[in-house]
Amino acid sequence: MENQTQVLEPKKAIEKTTISGAEAVIKSLLEEGVKLAYGYPGGAIMPIYDEIYKYQDQFTHILTRHEQGAIHAAQGFARVTGKTGVVFATSGPGATNLVTGIADAQIDSTPLVCITGQVASHLLGTDAFQETDIVGISTPITKWNYQITKAEEIPSIIAKAFYIAKSGRPGPVLIDITKDAQMGSLDFLYEKCKGIRSYAPKPEMNIDQVKAAANIINSAKKPFIVMGQGVILGAAEQELKAFIEKSGIPIASTALGLSGLESNHPLNVGMVGMHGHYAPNVKTNDCDILIAIGMRFDDRVTGDLNRYAKQAKIVHFELDPAEVDKNVKTDVAVLGDVKETLAALLPLVEKREHQQWHQEFKDLYAIEYDKVIKPQLEPIKEGLTMGEVIEGINKETNGDAVIVSDVGQHQMFACRYAKFTTTRSQVTSGGLGTMGFALPAAIGAKMGVPDREVIAIIGDGGYQMNIQELGTIFQTKIPVKIVVLNNSFLGMVRQWQELFFDKRYASTEMVNPNFVKIAEGYDITARKVSKREDLQGAIKEMVASKESYFLEVVIEKEGNVFPMVPTGAAVSECRLS
Amino acid sequence: MEENKTYTISVYTENNLGVMNRMSGIFLKRRINLESITASQSEIKDVFRFLFVIKTNEEQVRKLVGQIEKQIEVIKAYYHTDNETIYQESALFKIASDLLFDDREIQNIIKKSNANIVTVARDYFVIEKTGRRHETEQLYQDLKPHGLLQFVRSGRISVTKEPMRISEMLANF
Numbered sequence: 001m002e003n004q005t006q007v008l009e010p011k012k013a014i015e016k017t018t019i020s021g022a023e024a025v026i027k028s029l030l031e032e033g034v035k036l037a038y039g040y041p042g043g044a045i046m047p048i049y050d051e052i053y054k055y056q057d058q059f060t061h062i063l064t065r066h067e068q069g070a071i072h073a074a075q076g077f078a079r080v081t082g083k084t085g086v087v088f089a090t091s092g093p094g095a096t097n098l099v100t101g102i103a104d105a106q107i108d109s110t111p112l113v114c115i116t117g118q119v120a121s122h123l124l125g126t127d128a129f130q131e132t133d134i135v136g137i138s139t140p141i142t143k144w145n146y147q148i149t150k151a152e153e154i155p156s157i158i159a160k161a162f163y164i165a166k167s168g169r170p171g172p173v174l175i176d177i178t179k180d181a182q183m184g185s186l187d188f189l190y191e192k193c194k195g196i197r198s199y200a201p202k203p204e205m206n207i208d209q210v211k212a213a214a215n216i217i218n219s220a221k222k223p224f225i226v227m228g229q230g231v232i233l234g235a236a237e238q239e240l241k242a243f244i245e246k247s248g249i250p251i252a253s254t255a256l257g258l259s260g261l262e263s264n265h266p267l268n269v270g271m272v273g274m275h276g277h278y279a280p281n282v283k284t285n286d287c288d289i290l291i292a293i294g295m296r297f298d299d300r301v302t303g304d305l306n307r308y309a310k311q312a313k314i315v316h317f318e319l320d321p322a323e324v325d326k327n328v329k330t331d332v333a334v335l336g337d338v339k340e341t342l343a344a345l346l347p348l349v350e351k352r353e354h355q356q357w358h359q360e361f362k363d364l365y366a367i368e369y370d371k372v373i374k375p376q377l378e379p380i381k382e383g384l385t386m387g388e389v390i391e392g393i394n395k396e397t398n399g400d401a402v403i404v405s406d407v408g409q410h411q412m413f414a415c416r417y418a419k420f421t422t423t424r425s426q427v428t429s430g431g432l433g434t435m436g437f438a439l440p441a442a443i444g445a446k447m448g449v450p451d452r453e454v455i456a457i458i459g460d461g462g463y464q465m466n467i468q469e470l471g472t473i474f475q476t477k478i479p480v481k482i483v484v485l486n487n488s489f490l491g492m493v494r495q496w497q498e499l500f501f502d503k504r505y506a507s508t509e510m511v512n513p514n515f516v517k518i519a520e521g522y523d524i525t526a527r528k529v530s531k532r533e534d535l536q537g538a539i540k541e542m543v544a545s546k547e548s549y550f551l552e553v554v555i556e557k558e559g560n561v562f563p564m565v566p567t568g569a570a571v572s573e574c575r576l577s
Numbered sequence: 578m579e580e581n582k583t584y585t586i587s588v589y590t591e592n593n594l595g596v597m598n599r600m601s602g603i604f605l606k607r608r609i610n611l612e613s614i615t616a617s618q619s620e621i622k623d624v625f626r627f628l629f630v631i632k633t634n635e636e637q638v639r640k641l642v643g644q645i646e647k648q649i650e651v652i653k654a655y656y657h658t659d660n661e662t663i664y665q666e667s668a669l670f671k672i673a674s675d676l677l678f679d680d681r682e683i684q685n686i687i688k689k690s691n692a693n694i695v696t697v698a699r700d701y702f703v704i705e706k707t708g709r710r711h712e713t714e715q716l717y718q719d720l721k722p723h724g725l726l727q728f729v730r731s732g733r734i735s736v737t738k739e740p741m742r743i744s745e746m747l748a749n750f
Contacts, residue, residue: 135595140602144649145595164649197750198591198652322643 021151022047022182025115026055028158031190034086036077036447038062038070042090043130045117047182049088062447062476065468067094069440071101072466075110076444079427080402080452082235084111084165085444091118092130095176096137100434102172103141107431108256109233111170113161114138120180121149135176143171151184156193163193168201169320170233202319205336207344212332213315214348216289222357223249224280224287224312226272226301229256229430230294230319230338237261237423239342240293248352250361252280254295256430259420263399269361273301274565275412278372278574279364281565284309285572286360293317294338297327298431307570317341371576372562376417383556384532386410386485390417392536393455393483396543401453402427402445406438406462409491412561414457425452436465442480443472453481453543460486460512467518474522479548482519487555488512495560519550530554579634583612584656585664585735586629586642589619589743591650600627600651603644609633613666613732621744624652630733653746657737664735668713669695670704670720671727677702686719701726 019027025048029037039061041049052061064070067089074085085105089098095116105112119128135147144164148157154177161173217223231240237260244251244267252272253260261268270277272284284290290312295301302308305327313331317338318324324333334341376387390413393401399419404427405411411428420426427445429437442456463484473480494508519526525545529538535553542549563574590596597616604611612630619626631638638656646654674697676683687694692706706716713730 136598139595139598140606147594195750196649197747199649320647322640322647326640326643 017188018185019188020047020051020182021154021177021184021186022051023054024151024154024186024188025158025177025182026051026059027188028155028190029086030055030058031192032084032158032162034059034084036060036062037086037088038064038073038444039088040064040067040070040090040094041088042094042117044091044119044179045088045094045182047179048115048117048177061088062443062472064440065471066466067097068100068436069466069469069472071098071105071112071114072434072437072440073444073447073472074112075101075105075437076404076427076441077448078110078112078444079441080424080445081448082424083448084113084162087112087114089114089116090130091116091134092132094130095134096132098174099137099141100432102138102174104429104432104434104437105172106141106143108429109170109229110172111165112172113158113165114172114174116174116176117182118147118176118178121178122180124178134174138174141172142174145174145176147176147178148181149178151181152186154181154186155188155190159191159193160196163196164199202337203321203335205340205344206334209332209334210341210344211348213291213317213334214345216313216315216332217247217249217291218350220289222287223247223289223291223354224283225249225251225291225293226254226280226284226295227251227257227260227293228254228295229260231257231260232423234294234319234338236294236337236339236342239339239346241265242346243342243349246346246351247349248354249291250280250283250354250358252277254298254301254430255415255428257295258415259423259425262421263419269365271415272571274303275416275561275563276565277365277416278368278563278576279361281563281571281574282364283361285311285570287312289313289315291315291317292328293342294319296323299327302327303565303569303571303573307572368563368576381556383559384530384535384553385559386413386555387417388532389483389485389535389539389553389555390414390457392539393543394419395536396539397453397455401425401455402449404428404438404442404445404454404456406456406458407433407435408459408462409487409495409559409561410457410459410485412492413485435462438462439466439482440469440472442482443469443476443478446478446480455481455483457483457485459491460484460488460510460515461490463515470519470522470524473524473548477547479546481542481545481548482524482550483542484515484550484552485555486512486515486552487557487559489557491559492561494558498558498560499566515552516550524548524550526550526552528552528554579636581632581634583630583632583659584638585659585662585733586631586638586645586654586656587735587737587741588627588629588645588654589621589652589741590625590627591652592623592625593650596625596648596650597627599648600629600645603641604629604631607641609637609641615732615734619743621747624743624747628733628735653741653743655737655741657735661739662735662737664709664733665707666710666713666731666733667705667707668717668728668730670706670716670725671701672704672720673724673726674698674700674702676723680723683720683723686716690716690719692716
């Protein structure tokens with residue numbers, strides 16, 4: 001079967017020039033406005049790297065120390081900018097090293113175009129050196145993928161790749177290009193993709209659905225909103241804010257939706273989910289209308305589905321039709337781009353205050369503050385807590401920093417305690433839970449928003465999963481701030497072992513190296529803090545630094561993240577200790 | 578739990594490499610066993626039609642169709658119950674020619690089944706039966722005691738009673 005996907009035909013012929021396939025790759029990227037990519041060279045992608053060399057005045061390539069670092073950096077860039085991240089890798093191991101990042105981008109809806117080199121087409125299927133079926137391997141974890149074997153396919157396929165990656169619900173696309181296609185020649189003609197006949201990026205808004213949603217919302221006595229990353233991906237932050245301020249409805253966020261609404265907004269009641277805030281979790285099972293906006297009812301958000309918001313009518317604003325009724329049955333589904341549907345909803349909702357209902361959230365927050373938050377922020381114990389470190393960062397940055405977190409306890413502390421004033425300021429591996437994500441993602445994030453402070457918050461475990469990317473920081477001098485919260489444990493797994501496996505700490509205790517010396521080996525200013533009186537000064541010094549800075553904070557060894565909705569429990573059974 | 582039924586999933590796709598792999602992954606991920614798969618050219622030029630038959634409940638099949646339709650190169654996917662479709666399967670039976678003379682019962686079975694003779698050679702002959710599963714199955718059960726050299730059955734092919742309107746959809750692009 002040949003590639004016969006029907007796309008809109010270019011309307012006018014523009015100037016044609018005969019160039020190599022490899023050059024066409026770079027020219028196509030430039031046509032898409034891409035000036036920055038991450039990657040790692042190798043045999044099967046050398047013709048493309050030769051063109052990267054020739055185009056270095058127009059196109060920047062960041063050499064990471066591992067392909068996984070390259071793809072996480074591209075994800076970090078995409079998450080803070082909303083643009084499509086671009087990654088290069090060679091065939092075989094280069095391509096397979098991208099797999100974790102591709103899966104991460106797929107589950108967290110991050111737009112990426114990954115370009116891999118492939119052995120020459122006459123060698124395909126012969127188990128040639130560094131041949132691997134990356135199209136087959138990446139099929140279940142890409143939004144789309146394609147293998148190019150002829151140079152003349154390059155411009156149209158790259159145009160399609162960017163269109164697919166960014167439109168509708170974003171996601172990763174992988175384009176595998178055989179070496180002979182890179183070396184072949186073509187008449188270069190670039191036309192951006194404007195549509196694909198088999199692909200509808202987003203459903204058309206149906207105003208009847210919006211009206212039905214407005215009727216339910218107007219009838220509500222105890223309405224509650226859960227927003228997800230869809231609000232950020234759809235650039236609907238202002239529409240959301242206008243809606244909540246008029247309707248007066250308390251709103252919580254999923255982990256990935258954080259920063260879509262500023263943390264100190266009076267209607268913002270925090271985060272839902274396994275380690276979310278007490279009030280929104282408990283009130284999920286008390287509200288009469290649950291309004292989900294751009295979120296997908298992940299199991300970490302819902303806990304036991306059979307006991308999730310059963311008393312409530314569910315209204316779901318969603319772009320992806322396959323997410324509707326997937327985990328939670330809706331009463332009204334409003335399909336479409338949330339930027340459009342929320343704007344259409346605004347004039348239909350009635351002005352409300354819901355004062356009594358808000359008071360119920362405040363009362364529960366007071367309980368959580370006493371039992372959980374205060375002991376974190378004003379500890380009476382000697383050991384430093386993760387919460388006080390994050391709070392210390394809030395003070396120095398006024399909540400204006402981009403916080404890139406890894407995976408584990410520190411991630412939940414970052415999500416719970418970091419204050420955000422600006423959208424796209426919270427970058428973390430949510431759906432896949434990829435340890436090792438934060439250090440390279442912070443590099444990409446800082447390059448995406450060079451004028452903003454970017455702080456990576458990482459555990460001692462995850463830090464060592466992609467620690468080689470300190471080399472990328474060393475070579476590029478990208479001023480990323482790195483905070484390692486070191487409790488000498490794989491803390492989240494240890495917490496579960498404590499709570500559910502009778503403290504049998506199987507393979508979770510870590511004997512760590514001298515992190516300061518390692519950072520200094522890469523010429524990064526480094527400091528280790530183990531006493532409370534030194535903490536704020538060190539954070540201040542880090543934030544004041546114009547260059548990259550490494551701060552290790554020694555944390556109490558066996559601290560736990562609470563509240564917690566244990567696996568299989570209802571969200572309202574949220575534990576405070 | 579809803580009761581399991583037989584559903585036919587019809588998928589119209591672009592005629593591209595890899596589409597089958599993408600769709601089979603959706604079933605694999607959810608540990609769904611396929612009763613049959615058929616792929617062929619559809620009534621529209623350059624558009625392929627896949628038919629998957631599965632036994633499941635309506636909620637599951639609806640979610641599967643949602644995931645399939647989400648694939649970039651899938652034009653449209655539908656699911657139907659047996660009542661909503663006209664469907665057939667084909668089966669081939671290879672039998673030793675001697676049996677036709679040694680075992681008179683075989684002739685009666687073939688006549689009764691309305692099967693067609695596809696080919697007759699010195700050593701063997703091949704008959705074909707098209708119909709519902711229970712019909713090809715009945716012929717298989719009838720012939721098996723007499724000795725079958727080979728037996729094979731195709732996947733289900735089906736058309737829906739209701740119009741699909743794919744051409745109109747594509748014309749609007």
